[in-house]
Amino acid sequence: MVKLFKRPLGISIGVAIIFIVPAILYFSGTQNSVSLEDSRKLVIYSYSSMTASWGAGPHLKELFEKKCKCVVEFVDVGEAGLLVQRLKLEGAGTRADVVMGIDQLSVREADQENLWLEIPKKDVSWHADLKQDETIQKHFIPYDWAPLTFIYREGEVVPPKKKEDLLSARFQNKISLMDPRTSSPGFVFLAWMMSKGTEGQTFLTRLLQTMKPLISPSWSTAYGLFKKKSAQLVFSYATSAVYHWIEDKDESYQPAVLDEPVPVQIEYSAIPKSCARCELAEEFIDFLLTPEAQEIVMTKNWMLPVVQGVQEDTRFNELPRFKLDFLMATTQNREEWLKAWKSME
Amino acid sequence: MSQRASRILIILYLVFPFLVFIFKLDSLTSPDVRETAEVFRQTLVQAGLSSALILFFGYFAAQGLKTGLISNPWNEATGKKKLEQLLPWIYLAPNFIPSIFIVLSLLNWFTPFPFGLRGVVFCNVLMNVGFAGILISRLYERKLSVLADQAHVLGVSSVRFFVKIFFPVLFSDLWYLFLFFFGICFTSFTVPLLLGGHHFTTVEVLIYEKIHFFGKWSEALMLAVLQSLMILVFIPRADLTEEASHLERKSIRHYFTNHVGRIIPILCTLLCISGLFPGVIKGFTSLLSSPEILQQSLKAFLGTLLLMVLLTLFFIALFLVIFHALPHRYFEKFLLSYLTPGSVVTAFSFLLVGGVSIGWSIRSVFMVLLALGVLFVPLIYRMGLHNHFKSLQVLRERAFVMGATRLQIFNKITFPLLKKELFFFSALGAFWASCDFVVIGLLTNQDVTLALLIQNLIGSYRLEVATVLSWFLLALGAFVIWFFGRISDVRH
Numbered sequence: 125m126v127k128l129f130k131r132p133l134g135i136s137i138g139v140a141i142i143f144i145v146p147a148i149l150y151f152s153g154t155q156n157s158v159s160l161e162d163s164r165k166l167v168i169y170s171y172s173s174m175t176a177s178w179g180a181g182p183h184l185k186e187l188f189e190k191k192c193k194c195v196v197e198f199v200d201v202g203e204a205g206l207l208v209q210r211l212k213l214e215g216a217g218t219r220a221d222v223v224m225g226i227d228q229l230s231v232r233e234a235d236q237e238n239l240w241l242e243i244p245k246k247d248v249s250w251h252a253d254l255k256q257d258e259t260i261q262k263h264f265i266p267y268d269w270a271p272l273t274f275i276y277r278e279g280e281v282v283p284p285k286k287k288e289d290l291l292s293a294r295f296q297n298k299i300s301l302m303d304p305r306t307s308s309p310g311f312v313f314l315a316w317m318m319s320k321g322t323e324g325q326t327f328l329t330r331l332l333q334t335m336k337p338l339i340s341p342s343w344s345t346a347y348g349l350f351k352k353k354s355a356q357l358v359f360s361y362a363t364s365a366v367y368h369w370i371e372d373k374d375e376s377y378q379p380a381v382l383d384e385p386v387p388v389q390i391e392y393s394a395i396p397k398s399c400a401r402c403e404l405a406e407e408f409i410d411f412l413l414t415p416e417a418q419e420i421v422m423t424k425n426w427m428l429p430v431v432q433g434v435q436e437d438t439r440f441n442e443l444p445r446f447k448l449d450f451l452m453a454t455t456q457n458r459e460e461w462l463k464a465w466k467s468m469e
Numbered sequence: 470m471s472q473r474a475s476r477i478l479i480i481l482y483l484v485f486p487f488l489v490f491i492f493k494l495d496s497l498t499s500p501d502v503r504e505t506a507e508v509f510r511q512t513l514v515q516a517g518l519s520s521a522l523i524l525f526f527g528y529f530a531a532q533g534l535k536t537g538l539i540s541n542p543w544n545e546a547t548g549k550k551k552l553e554q555l556l557p558w559i560y561l562a563p564n565f566i567p568s569i570f571i572v573l574s575l576l577n578w579f580t581p582f583p584f585g586l587r588g589v590v591f592c593n594v595l596m597n598v599g600f601a602g603i604l605i606s607r608l609y610e611r612k613l614s615v616l617a618d619q620a621h622v623l624g625v626s627s628v629r630f631f632v633k634i635f636f637p638v639l640f641s642d643l644w645y646l647f648l649f650f651f652g653i654c655f656t657s658f659t660v661p662l663l664l665g666g667h668h669f670t671t672v673e674v675l676i677y678e679k680i681h682f683f684g685k686w687s688e689a690l691m692l693a694v695l696q697s698l699m700i701l702v703f704i705p706r707a708d709l710t711e712e713a714s715h716l717e718r719k720s721i722r723h724y725f726t727n728h729v730g731r732i733i734p735i736l737c738t739l740l741c742i743s744g745l746f747p748g749v750i751k752g753f754t755s756l757l758s759s760p761e762i763l764q765q766s767l768k769a770f771l772g773t774l775l776l777m778v779l780l781t782l783f784f785i786a787l788f789l790v791i792f793h794a795l796p797h798r799y800f801e802k803f804l805l806s807y808l809t810p811g812s813v814v815t816a817f818s819f820l821l822v823g824g825v826s827i828g829w830s831i832r833s834v835f836m837v838l839l840a841l842g843v844l845f846v847p848l849i850y851r852m853g854l855h856n857h858f859k860s861l862q863v864l865r866e867r868a869f870v871m872g873a874t875r876l877q878i879f880n881k882i883t884f885p886l887l888k889k890e891l892f893f894f895s896a897l898g899a900f901w902a903s904c905d906f907v908v909i910g911l912l913t914n915q916d917v918t919l920a921l922l923i924q925n926l927i928g929s930y931r932l933e934v935a936t937v938l939s940w941f942l943l944a945l946g947a948f949v950i951w952f953f954g955r956i957s958d959v960r961h
Contacts (some may be wrong), residue, residue: 177761177916207678210817213493303662345572353577354577368930
């Protein structure tokens with residue numbers, strides 16, 4: 125085979141094998157990309173884990189396409205944090221009809237951008253634990269949520285019962301956190317601490333100085349460290365434990381129940397003002413709140429549903445009940461808290 | 470196309486992201502001075518220390534190699550010869566492994582890990598010392614092998630050789646290597662983010678923060694401009710030797726052989742690669758039992774292969790244009806010192822121009838190639854191509870004087886002497902570029918490559934499957950580099 129590549133003919137065959145054949149195989153297996161100008165095509169911007177083939181996106185797409193007799197195209201914009209930035213940059217030329225993935229700590233700031241279409245109030249039986257914020261409900265509709273706490277493995281460590289337990293010697297170098305500058309859950313943790321005022325800031329400073337937690341730029345890295353046993357606690361969604369119960373058949377992963385309220389992450393969907401297919405977009409928002417769609421979001425996105433009657437009789441219902449802290453943040457908060465984080469030694 | 474037109478085209482192409490934002494943004498606001506100064510200080514210290522240590526250990530690593538040439542590891546050689554052929558691949562391995570796995574390995578081996586400046590410098594050295602060894606080895610073979618033979622015959626001592634010949638002759642080349650690694654470390658994003666701890670910030674991290682957290686594009690752009698300008702100002706021009714030379718594979722490397730030197734990069738590779746072993750079997754089982762992920766993986770594998778090949782060809786074409794545009798003092802200085810604005814700014818600039826595409830299409834492929842070219846062409850040029858270009862220019866000038874046409878010169882001199890290095894560095898750069906997930910993700914909006922898919926799998930609890938796919942990515946990169954190396958071996 126080596127000698128073959130010494131001849132021009134051999135090189136040509138090699139190039140053909142390495143290049144043309146995979147190209148044919150690849151593009152013949154790829155869905156034809158329908159023109160974005162199609163009037164019955166709904167374009168939805170969302171984050172990577174939603175749009176992935178194993179995520180909720182493809183299943184939502186399949187179900188909604190049957191109902192609406194339309195085509196749904198999910199656009200992976202990478203991280204949820206870049207969603208609003210991308211829309212601002214694209215301006216009136218954006219192709220998005222629906223945006224999914226704005227969290228509660230950026231939703232107020234997003235609302236101020238005046239980018240959004242008003243959505244009629246939804247008449248649904250909201251989840252009993254979910255607190256609605258009426259100031260943003262005109263433009264943003266929640267589609268999933270989850271409490272955030274520390275996940276641990278039973279038998280490996282005694283879980284904390286209150287946040288002060290995190291300062292115990294047994295957790296030194298064993299806590300995995302996220303950098304709030306680059307991670308949504310990381311910012312939730314920071315907001316949770318800073319919302320308690322000076323006491324929270326002092327606690328966080330002590331935690332960073334004495335416990336030396338592992339600070340990762342993203343949830344995936346932080347969770348990866350935890351899974352690889354470089355950390356014994358990771359700040360994550362309570363529903364992360366359910367993933368391990370169902371997919372890994374591993375019951376040792378448990379969420380720590382603290383004596384005090386834990387923060388939540390709520391994800392919202394919205395319709396940009398520049399939508400081309402606004403009516404279809406509204407239909408999709410309504411569809412997201414149906415029990416079928418909520419079940420898909422719950423079982424594929426590993427978050428809790430926002431409506432009643434979906435979680436019951438599933439393993440998600442086995443999660444402990446948490447006291448919840450529904451944090452919100454303004455632009456000013458975000459800047460102040462981040463500045464404080466950077467100044468902590 | 471005239472040389473002048475080529476130069477203008479290349480410069481406009483490389484600064485294109487800045488131009489897009491300058492026209493797009495309504496106003497330019499400067500970032501906070503104190504914060505910027507502190508971040509630049511941290512970045513400079515980190516990059517300077519990292520590159521100095523990389524070169525220092527890379528010097529010893531180079532002595533552990535028989536040759537800096539990357540050769541075909543699947544030929545008939547056996548035993549010791551086979552090991553010598555595999556060594557450069559082992560040296561290069563850390564550059565191919567996704568950073569997160571390197572970080573996971575390091576955190577497993579070193580507890581507590583020294584986050585902050587020390588941790589970042591340590592990881593930079595770990596990842597690049599093997600590569601530095603190869604580049605220094607190639608430098609030696611290109612410029613000193615003949616001199617070393619002569620010195621050996623004349624009975625020159627090792628110390629005298631290094632003091633009187635090695636460092637004086639290679640000083641400017643080592644300086645440019647320092648700048649090359651300095652540029653890599655200065656613009657590094659993932660390693661400082663992963664290992665910098667909570668208050669170590671580099672310029673790239675700050676740019677990302679400005680965009681991701683605050684949406685302050687204007688400040689991010691100003692930081693990127695400052696970053697690029699800073700390097701342009703501080704790089705002095707160095708005169709390079711004018712001798713035409715090519716790599717020689719010599720069996721005896723006088724004054725430059727020390728098998729102990731190979732221990733450093735081998736240890737580094739083992740450290741980095743150890744993160745890729747745990748969970749492999751579980752990953753394979755999960756992959757095979759999930760048809761959705763398996764199908765997606767196959768598509769991503771093919772997509773990555775196509776992208777690597779296209780990128781290699783694109784880089785080769787670009788470098789031939791650059792070669793055509795040389796020599797020119799300021800153009801060369803620009804190429805050697807220009808720092809591109811970073812993945813996020815570059816990706817968004819092409820997104821604004823090219824519009825939204827989903828998956829692979831003619832438009833998205835074109836945009837991806839252009840965007841990755843902006844990011845990687847200056848880097849690849851600094852890796853060692855500039856040296857080779859310079860030495861060939863003398864031959865080109867002589868051929869012109871003797872009446873040869875451009876086409877004759879290209880066919881008989883330029884391409885035959887250039888292709889080995891050109892194909893190797895282009896394929897290597899293409900592999901690195903295909904591991905980018907910011908640019909490709911933003912411009913294609915789907916998991917079209919293995920790197921994107923790996924990133925997404927890690928973010929969906931599927932770390933073991935991501936580990937398995939990382940091995941496929943490494944194998945694919947090695948294959949493409951070998952393939953293009955093979956093509957370049959064909960006699961013209």
